Structures are given as structure tokens and as C-alpha cells.
Amino acid sequence: SSGGEPGGLQRRRSAGMAVAVERPANDELRNLSLSGHVGFDSLPDQLVNKSTSQGFCFNILCVGETGIGKSTLMDTLFNTKFESDPATHNEPGVRLKARSYELQESNVRLKLTIVDTVGFGDQINKDDSYKPIVEYIDTQFEAYLQEELKIKRSLFNYHDTRIHACLYFIAPTGHSLKSLDLVTMKKLDSKVNIIPIIAKADTIAKNELHKFKSKIMSELVSNGVQIYQFPTDEETVAEINATMSVHLPFAVVGSTEEVKIGNKMSKARQYPWGVVQVENENHCDFVKLREMLIRVNMEDLREQTHTRHYELYRRCKLEEMGFKDTDPDSKPFSLQETYEAKRNEFLGELQKKEEEMRQMFVMRVKEKEAELKEAEKDLHEKFDHLKRTHQEEKKKVDDKKKELEEELSNFQKKKAAAQLLQSQAQQAGSQQTKKDKDKKNFFFM
Amino acid sequence: SADNKIEAAMSELVPEPRQKPAVPMKPVGINSNLLGYIGIDTIIEQMRKKTMKTGFDFNIMVVGQSGLGKSTLVNTLFKSQVSRKSSGWNREEKIPKTVEIKAIGHVIEEGGVKMKLTVIDTPGFGDQINNENCWEPIEKYINEQYEKFLKEEVNIARKKRIPDTRVHCCLYFISPTGHSLRPLDLEFMKHLSKVVNIIPVIAKADTMTLEEKTEFKQRVRKELEVNGIEFYPQKEFDEDLEDKTENDKIRQESMPFAVVGSDKEYQVNGKRILGRKTPWGVIEVENLSHCEFALLRDFVIRTHLQDLKEVTHNIHYETYRAKRLNDNGGLPPVTTETEENHESNL
Numbered sequence: 001s002s003g004g005e006p007g008g009l010q011r012r013r014s015a016g017m018a019v020a021v022e023r024p025a026n027d028e029l030r031n032l033s034l035s036g037h038v039g040f041d042s043l044p045d046q047l048v049n050k051s052t053s054q055g056f057c058f059n060i061l062c063v064g065e066t067g068i069g070k071s072t073l074m075d076t077l078f079n080t081k082f083e084s085d086p087a088t089h090n091e092p093g094v095r096l097k098a099r100s101y102e103l104q105e106s107n108v109r110l111k112l113t114i115v116d117t118v119g120f121g122d123q124i125n126k127d128d129s130y131k132p133i134v135e136y137i138d139t140q141f142e143a144y145l146q147e148e149l150k151i152k153r154s155l156f157n158y159h160d161t162r163i164h165a166c167l168y169f170i171a172p173t174g175h176s177l178k179s180l181d182l183v184t185m186k187k188l189d190s191k192v193n194i195i196p197i198i199a200k201a202d203t204i205a206k207n208e209l210h211k212f213k214s215k216i217m218s219e220l221v222s223n224g225v226q227i228y229q230f231p232t233d234e235e236t237v238a239e240i241n242a243t244m245s246v247h248l249p250f251a252v253v254g255s256t257e258e259v260k261i262g263n264k265m266s267k268a269r270q271y272p273w274g275v276v277q278v279e280n281e282n283h284c285d286f287v288k289l290r291e292m293l294i295r296v297n298m299e300d301l302r303e304q305t306h307t308r309h310y311e312l313y314r315r316c317k318l319e320e321m322g323f324k325d326t327d328p329d330s331k332p333f334s335l336q337e338t339y340e341a342k343r344n345e346f347l348g349e350l351q352k353k354e355e356e357m358r359q360m361f362v363m364r365v366k367e368k369e370a371e372l373k374e375a376e377k378d379l380h381e382k383f384d385h386l387k388r389t390h391q392e393e394k395k396k397v398d399d400k401k402k403e404l405e406e407e408l409s410n411f412q413k414k415k416a417a418a419q420l421l422q423s424q425a426q427q428a429g430s431q432q433t434k435k436d437k438d439k440k441n442f443f444f445m
Numbered sequence: 446s447a448d449n450k451i452e453a454a455m456s457e458l459v460p461e462p463r464q465k466p467a468v469p470m471k472p473v474g475i476n477s478n479l480l481g482y483i484g485i486d487t488i489i490e491q492m493r494k495k496t497m498k499t500g501f502d503f504n505i506m507v508v509g510q511s512g513l514g515k516s517t518l519v520n521t522l523f524k525s526q527v528s529r530k531s532s533g534w535n536r537e538e539k540i541p542k543t544v545e546i547k548a549i550g551h552v553i554e555e556g557g558v559k560m561k562l563t564v565i566d567t568p569g570f571g572d573q574i575n576n577e578n579c580w581e582p583i584e585k586y587i588n589e590q591y592e593k594f595l596k597e598e599v600n601i602a603r604k605k606r607i608p609d610t611r612v613h614c615c616l617y618f619i620s621p622t623g624h625s626l627r628p629l630d631l632e633f634m635k636h637l638s639k640v641v642n643i644i645p646v647i648a649k650a651d652t653m654t655l656e657e658k659t660e661f662k663q664r665v666r667k668e669l670e671v672n673g674i675e676f677y678p679q680k681e682f683d684e685d686l687e688d689k690t691e692n693d694k695i696r697q698e699s700m701p702f703a704v705v706g707s708d709k710e711y712q713v714n715g716k717r718i719l720g721r722k723t724p725w726g727v728i729e730v731e732n733l734s735h736c737e738f739a740l741l742r743d744f745v746i747r748t749h750l751q752d753l754k755e756v757t758h759n760i761h762y763e764t765y766r767a768k769r770l771n772d773n774g775g776l777p778p779v780t781t782e783t784e785e786n787h788e789s790n791l
Contacts, residue, residue: 032551036524039747041556043501044493046751079481108486151770156759295484299491307605318601
């Protein structure tokens with residue numbers, strides 16, 4: 001694992017000073033023996049301690065039909081009741097639901113994310129069912145790639161959301177894989193580590209199970225589906241991984257209910273005809289799944305995701321964007337330049353789109369304005385009409401008022417004249433009475 | 446009013462946001478008084494096994510004037526003939542006219558852990574009459590390693606494991622004058638502490654008494670501080686309070702380590718120990734009351750080795766990369782003639 005340069009002397013020229021770098025060739029790399037204890041055997045501990053203090057991420061994707069037991073299996077694997085409502089069968093399409101949890105065991109902190117495919121297998125037309133799944137996986141890769149390409153980046157405390165393991169739940173029909181299963185797995189096998197499992201395995205009889213498993217595996221092989229290979233290159237795990245591989249796909253039963261068996265409470269499913277014990281290897285492969293997924297290969301799953309699936313995504317994406325590994329001398333430049341060019345191109349497109357949208361917007365606004373103006377004009381007309389009518393009415397009323405007033409004044413005049421006559425007549429009468437009264441009074445006195 | 450109507454019209458025009466694919470929400474903390482053992486903690490063992498299998502790289506550079514015991518010290522650190530001088534190179538050491546960079550790699554194994562150790566020597570540093578800018582070839586070498594790594598990293602088809610030739614640790618040897626740092630020391634450390642982890646050591650500390658040692662160390666620390674030289678472990682990279690407390694003690698009391706190196710063994714009190722024999726006694730290298738070699742060894746190898754690599758990778762390398770990708774970084778264009786180009790030129 002040393003540098004790829006062949007041996008020999010290499011001359012580097014720098015600012016007039018000859019600086020010779022002597023590197024022995026790979027095979028000349030000396031194995032030295034130590035004359036005492038140096039202490040770098042603590043390196044793995046140093047490394048592990050650092051990782052422990054940061055915590056680990058593990059992300060599982062569960063693909064399977066509604067009601068096949070995905071949530072229950074997760075609950076069983078992690079000994080926890082993760083909050084979730086069971087999904088309905090009426091989903092219009094497949095959507096992915098992700099939930100994150102922080103688990104801790106001794107000094108290990110795990111950020112576990114479980115991604116569920118809601119509505120998978122429920123639609124009448126399942127042509128596009130795999131698409132949201134692929135899109136989700138790609139989005140997580142893209143997020144990591146974007147971070148990696150940033151100029152100022154912080155990868156060492158990046159919250160890794162890439163899917164490390166995909167549990168594919170196969171329905172326990174007992175016959176063979178459904179075409180949806182084959183299509184979906186084929187689309188996913190180059191993007192994620194697939195571990196196929198047979199769900200609700202307690203509905204299959206033991207002899208049928210063996211045939212079912214063989215059929216599934218041979219169908220996978222004949223269709224070229226690449227499932228996750230448990231690693232056999234490291235001595236301590238090679239044996240257990242090889243033994244377990246034989247039992248793929250794992251036939252699992254999930255349960256969070258506990259039943260008393262003997263003098264212990266164990267996770268089980270109670271039927272009238274007996275009790276299916278989840279952790280009994282004669283009853284189902286749950287223990288094997290837990291062993292493989294968590295206790296033996298969790299780190300390898302993470303590593304494969306990063307070094308294989310992510311690298312493939314990155315390579316394809318960059319090639320798609322137009323990069324090429326050309327001459328060795330100018331790589332950082334060409335990548336940067338091309339990246340800049342691509343980014344400018346992209347920005348240019350964005351600007352164009354923005355311009356188009358703005359123009360459309362302006363046009364629509366103009367239209368609306370015109371409409372509003374029309375409405376305003378109508379209103380004004382109505383108002384004018386009303387005003388006119390009002391004025392006419394008013395004039396009528398005024399005219400009538402004048403008439404009335406004239407009548408009233410005529411009447412008053414007549415009244416006044418009549419009163420005058422009356423008073424004159426009275427006066428004449430009263431004057432005569434006064435003369436008579438005065439005569440009388442004169443005579444008394 | 447007309448304004449409200451226009452606003453309502455605008456909201457009609459804004460397109461419906463495209464449904465984003467689901468992304469994990471903030472994690473829900475689950476109290477792990479879990480109902481049973483899951484086995485998550487086995488990941489530690491899994492990780493350890495993997496790292497043991499892949500092995501480790503470590504690249505250490507030694508800088509200092511000739512005769513300060515650099516090669517001996519490195520040999521003592523790794524209990525093996527790892528230095529250039531011991532590797533069968535030209536034994537008649539002529540002081541080179543310029544600063545040379547000489548790297549030599551070995552594979553050493555201990556307790557199942559394989560390490561590819563590269564020792565980078567810098568003969569000629571500080572040995573000329575005019576030592577102006579003699580740190581430049583060293584700075585250039587360090588940046589070249591960052592450049593190499595960066596080139597590998599931006600490849601479309603990348604290697605599974607990018608070979609790491611970056612300098613993780615630079616031991617700077619201070620002459621035990623007992624007075625103060627030399628201008629060359631300050632210049633070097635000022636420039637290089639920005640690109641690499643520098644660990645200053647006081648060489649040939651057996652020429653100082655305990656009091657002289659303590660005083661000298663204090664003076665050196667003061668001078669480094671006054672000149673704004675951040676040696677490893679840098680204050681700004683302390684990750685948490687625990688780190689800070691531990692590192693503060695090292696920065697303010699132990700460093701710079703006053704060391705003595707030796708690859709010869711002597712019999713003392715019935716034990717074979719590494720030491721230097723003088724007419725007035727045997728200086729025991731690994732005896733803490735004689736010198737601080739053991740502290741340096743524990744610090745570099747047993748506790749901070751991984752951290753040295755991580756600071757190099759997460760900080761120094763990232764700084765280089767950011768500068769490089771942002772502009773030409775004010776760095777001189779790096780020309781590296783690879784073997785292929787060399788051949789094609791022929």
C-alpha cells in the first residue's frame with residue numbers, strides 16, 4: 001500500500017536548487033525488526049477512540065410491500081419500539097420515509113437511520129416503483145459528493161446519510177420472486193449493499209422453505225443481481241461469513257411481543273398450534289441476520305458503501321458532467337476549470353430560466369392589471385350612472401318642494417288676508433262698543 | 446385595493462415547490478436502557494480488525510543542523526535502524542551545499558500492527574554560511590506531498606486507498622545553547638508551523654543541568670509565544686475540554702522535550718538499557734530523571750500518533766486544498782516531472 005512510483009532516483013528541479021529524493025522501490029521496502037517495545041501497537045486503539053468519541057452512523061433501507069413486516073423487524077433487531085403508524089394501502093406512489101435515532105451501547109454511540117419504502121407494491125401500475133428508491137439513494141450520494149467538492153469542506157464531522165444496507169423483503173409466497181422484486185433489485189444492486197430476506201417466514205413450512213430459498217438464489221444469479229457478499233478475506237470472520245452465506249436469503253420472523261418459554265421471557269409469536277421463537281435458530285434465521293448485519297459486518301457494509309458504491313456514483317456523475325482523467329500534470333486545474341465552466345454554464349441556464357419566468361410573470365401581471373382596469377372602469381361607470389340618477393331624483397324632489405312651498409305661501413297669504421278682514425270687522429264692532437262704554441262711564445262720573 | 450389584488454395575482458404565479466425526496470430529520474434520542482443486547486458495540490472490534498489489516502502509514506521529518514543527533518534520535522524512537530544514515534547510504538557524510546530532502550521508508554510491525562514508516566531527513570539545513578530561505582525546499586517538499594494527494598483525490602477513477610506521503614510530524618531540533626532560540630529557528634518555525642505539525646525538541650540535552658534545562662525550556666516557550674509560533678498540539682485544534690487540559694499541560698510544562706538519543710545498550714543495575722556512556726556516568730535515555738526522551742516517545746507514538754495524522758489530513762491538507770482550488774493560492778505553480786514524462790522526454 002505504498003506509493004505507485006517505481007523505484008530509482010527522481011530529480012526534481014526547484015528554483016535552481018537540486019533536491020534529490022531517494023525512494024527505495026516497493027520491493028526494496030525493508031522490513032525492520034524492532035529491538036524493543038516502541039508502542040505503536042496502540043495505534044488501532046488511538047484510531048478507534050477517536051471514532052468512538054465522534055460516534056458512528058448506520059443507515060438501513062427497508063424495501064418491501066406494505067404490511068410485510070419491515071417496522072416490526074427493525075423493532076426486533078434493535079430491541080426498541082420505534083414510533084411509527086402502520087401505513088395504509090392507498091398510497092398513490094412510493095415514497096421514502098426516513099427516521100433517525102441515537103442509540104447507545106456501552107461507550108458506542110450510533111446514529112441509526114431507518115428508511116422505509118411506504119406504499120411499495122400497492123399500486124396497480126408498478127412500473128415506476130423503483131424510481132423514488134433510486135432517487136433517494138442517489139440524493140444521499142450527491143450530498144456527500146457536493147460536500148467533497150466544496151472548497152471549504154468539513155468531511156470529518158459530516159453526518160453520513162448514505163445507505164449502508166438495503167434489506168429487501170421478499171414475500172413468503174413459497175414459489176419464486178415477483179417480477180417487481182427482480183426489477184427493483186436489479187436497479188439497486190450497483191448502488192447499495194442488498195441483503196435479501198424472506199419476511200414472515202413462519203408462514204412457510206420447513207421443507208418448502210428450502211426449495212423457496214434455492215429458487216430465489218438461482219433466480220437472482222440467472223438475472224445477474226449482485227447481492228452483498230459477506231467478506232471472506234479476513235481470517236477471523238471468513239469462517240462465520242462463509243457459513244452464514246449458505247442460508248441466504250435469511251428467513252426471518254419479527255416480534256416485539258414476549259412469551260414465557262420455560263422460565264424465560266423471549267420474543268415470540270404465539271399461535272394456537274405453537275409458539276414461534278424469534279431467536280431460536282431452528283425456527284427462523286433472525287439470529288443469523290442480526291449476526292451478519294450488526295455484529296460481524298456492520299463496518300464492512302459501511303466501507304463497501306464508501307469505497308465501492310459511492311465511488312461508482314461519483315465516477316459516473318463526474319463523467320456525466322464532462323470530466324476526464326486526461327494528463328497527469330494538470331488534473332487539479334482541469335477539474336477546477338471544467339467545474340468552473342460547468343458551474344457558469346449551469347448558472348447561465350438558471351439565469352435564462354429566471355429571465356423567462358420573470359417575463360412570463362410580467363406578462364401575467366400586465367394581463368391582470370388590464371383586467372383590473374376594466375373592472376375599475378365599470379365601477380366608475382356604474383358610479384356615474386348612480387350619481388346621475390341620484391341628481392335627477394334630487395331635482396324632482398327639489399321641484400316638488402318648491403311647488404309645496406309656493407302652495408304654502410299662497411295659503412299663508414290667503415290666511416293672512418282673511419285674518420285681516422276679520423280683525424277689521426271686529427275692530428269696527430269693538431270701536432262702537434267702546435263709544436257706548438265711554439258714554440256710560442261719562443254719565444256715572 | 447388594487448395592491449392587494451396584484452399581490453393575490455402574484456401568489457398564483459409562484460410555482461408549486463417540487464416535492465423533495467425524504468431526508469432524515471433530526472435524530473430522536475432513544476434512551477438505551479434497551480430491552481436486550483443488540484451488539485452495536487461490536488463495531489469497535491470490527492473497526493479495529495479492519496485497520497490492523499490495512500496497516501498504517503506514518504511520515505516523520507527531522508530538521509536541524511548537522512550534528513544535533515537527529516538520526517540517532519529517530520533510531521531510538523523506533524528502536525530500529527530507520528534513519529538514512531543507518532540504511533546503508535553513503536557513509537562519508539559531506540555536508541551538502543544546499544538543503545536536500547531524503548526520504549527513506551521501512552515497514553515495522555509490532556503486536557500485529559503493521560506500520561509503513563517514512564523518515565524524511567533534511568541534510569544541509571542551517572549548515573551554510575548564508576542560510577537565507579533554507580526552509581524553502583522543505584516547505585516546497587511538504588506542499589508537493591499535499592499536491593500529490595490532491596491530484597489522486599480529484600481523479601475520476603480513484604485508488605481504493607490513496608498513498609499518503611504527507612508529512613505528519615516535523616521534529617525541529619533546537620541547539621542546546623542554553624541562551625535562546627536562534628533567528629533561523631524562529632524563521633523556520635514561523636513559516637512551517639502554518640503548513641505542518643512542528644514538534645520542537647531540544648537536542649543533546651545531556652549538556653545541560655536540570656536547572657539550565659528548566660530555564661532554557663521556559664525561555665524557549667516564551668520566545669515561541671512572543672513570535673506567535675503555534676507548535677503541535679495547536680491550541681485551536683483542541684477538540685474538547687479533556688483534550689485541552691491534557692494538551693495544556695504538555696504545551697506549558699513538558700514541551701519542548703529535552704532529549705538524548707542513543708542506539709547503544711549498556712548494562713545498568715543488571716538491566717540492559719539504551720544509554721550514552723560518559724566518564725562521569727551512563728545517561729539512561731529512557732530514564733525520565735535523566736532526559737525527556739520517554740515523554741517524547743509516548744507523546745508522538747503512544748498517544749498522539751493518530752491525532753498527528755488527523756490534524757495533517759483534516760487541517761493542514763484541507764487548508765492547502767482550499768487555497769489551491771480557490772485560486773492558484775499564491776503558490777508557485779508546481780511542476781512535477783513524473784517518471785513517465787521523464788521517459789517521454791527522452
